[in-house]
Amino acid sequence: MKTLLLLSVLCGLLAVGPVNAVPVEATAEEEVSSVSGYVPAEEVLTEEGDSGEYVQKTVKTAEDGAPYFQSNEQPLASISRAAAARSKASCPQGWRLYKENCLMFMNLSYTWNNADAMCESLGASLASAHDLGEYSFLKQLTWRAGFLTAWMGGYRFQGFWKWEDGTPFDYNNWYQSTSYECVHLNSQESRGWTSATCTTLHPFICSIKLYPC
Numbered sequence: 360m361k362t363l364l365l366l367s368v369l370c371g372l373l374a375v376g377p378v379n380a381v382p383v384e385a386t387a388e389e390e391v392s393s394v395s396g397y398v399p400a401e402e403v404l405t406e407e408g409d410s411g412e413y414v415q416k417t418v419k420t421a422e423d424g425a426p427y428f429q430s431n432e433q434p435l436a437s438i439s440r441a442a443a444a445r446s447k448a449s450c451p452q453g454w455r456l457y458k459e460n461c462l463m464f465m466n467l468s469y470t471w472n473n474a475d476a477m478c479e480s481l482g483a484s485l486a487s488a489h490d491l492g493e494y495s496f497l498k499q500l501t502w503r504a505g506f507l508t509a510w511m512g513g514y515r516f517q518g519f520w521k522w523e524d525g526t527p528f529d530y531n532n533w534y535q536s537t538s539y540e541c542v543h544l545n546s547q548e549s550r551g552w553t554s555a556t557c558t559t560l561h562p563f564i565c566s567i568k569l570y571p572c
Contacts, residue, residue, distance in 0.1 A: 485512030510563035513542030
């Protein structure tokens with residue numbers, strides 16, 4: 360009788376089946392997950408490797424509340440600072456400001472080539488004129504210095520007139536155009552510029568671009 364009772368108990372246990380076991384891997388993953396949830400952000404950021412730098416940037420910007428973008432565009436703040444710097448910029452002592460150029464009348468009688476070299480040594484170039492107002496300002500500088508003429512940066516190259524500073528020769532105010540290669544202004548009223556032999560001695564006007572490109 361006891362034997363039958365023992366067999367019936369064993370059969371009942373077998374019918375219930377084995378207890379559901381939790382895989383070892385799942386248990387390990389749950390433990391790792393629960394632990395990583397308590398790791399401070401600073402410790403997560405110390406992870407080495409290329410991905411570590413990206414995580415640092417992402418987490419840092421998330422904490423600061425501002426997205427992280429990389430762009431080649433100049434920030435508006437930098438543009439504003441540059442504009443402010445321009446508004447406060449001034450010419451070197453003794454130079455006269457006209458628009459975006461600093462101008463200096465040089466009371467020295469040089470050939471055109473020597474005048475060009477002198478301006479270059481000052482970080483400047485022989486002056487150019489691109490409208491009537493600019494040419495009138497150059498004439499005024501010359502007249503106030505007590506001279507009738509002054510070299511400008513105009514010269515003829517392969518049949519075309521150019522400005523030595525590289526700006527386009529987009530304005531003409533000729534009083535007299537000859538076969539000579541270099542340009543000097545005439546400070547007398549209503550007179551434009553004249554081409555003359557480059558070895559003639561004249562005073563000259565140097566120009567510095569205040570905001571070079």
